[in-house]
Amino acid sequence: KGKPKPNTVTLQASEKTFIEDEMNGEEPITFILKRQKKDLEAFGAGSLIGFIFTDMATYDGMEEGLGKDRAQRLYKALWLTYAPMWAKEARLDLGIGKVAGIEDLGRVLAYCQKRKFIPCNIVSSNDNKVILMSSSDPFAEIPTEFFGKKLGDNYFEAVALADRFFLNKVIEEVGMGQQAKLSVNKRLVRGDDKNEMTIEYLKK
Numbered sequence: 202k203g204k205p206k207p208n209t210v211t212l213q214a215s216e217k218t219f220i221e222d223e224m225n226g227e228e229p230i231t232f233i234l235k236r237q238k239k240d241l242e243a244f245g246a247g248s249l250i251g252f253i254f255t256d257m258a259t260y261d262g263m264e265e266g267l268g269k270d271r272a273q274r275l276y277k278a279l280w281l282t283y284a285p286m287w288a289k290e291a292r293l294d295l296g297i298g299k300v301a302g303i304e305d306l307g308r309v310l311a312y313c314q315k316r317k318f319i320p321c322n323i324v325s326s327n328d329n330k331v332i333l334m335s336s337s338d339p340f341a342e343i344p345t346e347f348f349g350k351k352l353g354d355n356y357f358e359a360v361a362l363a364d365r366f367f368l369n370k371v372i373e374e375v376g377m378g379q380q381a382k383l384s385v386n387k388r389l390v391r392g393d394d395k396n397e398m399t400i401e402y403l404k405k
Contacts (some may be wrong), residue, residue: 253343275350277363287313300375303402306330335396341389357390
């Protein structure tokens with residue numbers, strides 16, 4: 202009661218055909234926010250609920266206008282755009298000139314998850330395997346607690362799918378695509394008790 206409802210953006214028939222051309226290389230979330238007459242800078246760490254609300258409304262609007270399959274493809278593309286810049290930012294901020302091993306890669310992935318407001322930490326590591334974990338995830342908690350979403354909703358499926366592709370893209374961006382394997386063991390958006398992923402070094 203009294204909770205705001207997502208201001209969805211429903212794409213019209215012409216947009217279903219030409220949405221990618223209209224974006225013209227622009228990041229999908231920026232494209233949608235402009236249609237909502239909102240500024241991306243307004244949705245920073247100080248407005249986490251607003252950011253997640255907009256992320257959820259963006260997906261819901263695309264699904265309503267385009268259908269589930271295409272909406273998930275576009276939502277995945279949205280988050281993939283952040284992988285190259287955040288991978289570079291992680292290496293600079295962490296002082297990693299070149300990712301030399303699986304532990305460096307774990308640090309980069311944890312950094313990139315934190316950029317998504319997911320407090321991810323390395324809980325176990327050695328030369329062959331790193332395990333990262335998070336006991337909270339705003340992409341699961343805020344939609345269910347503030348906006349009445351139920352786990353199992355297509356939005357949560359899209360979040361889990363997009364995040365897996367995002368993380369694998371980060372691995373590629375730091376030159377470890379042929380040397381590391383990512384396994385997502387648990388996700389809060391899937392109803393698990395935590396987020397947990399394993400990165401294994403692929404021996405040649």
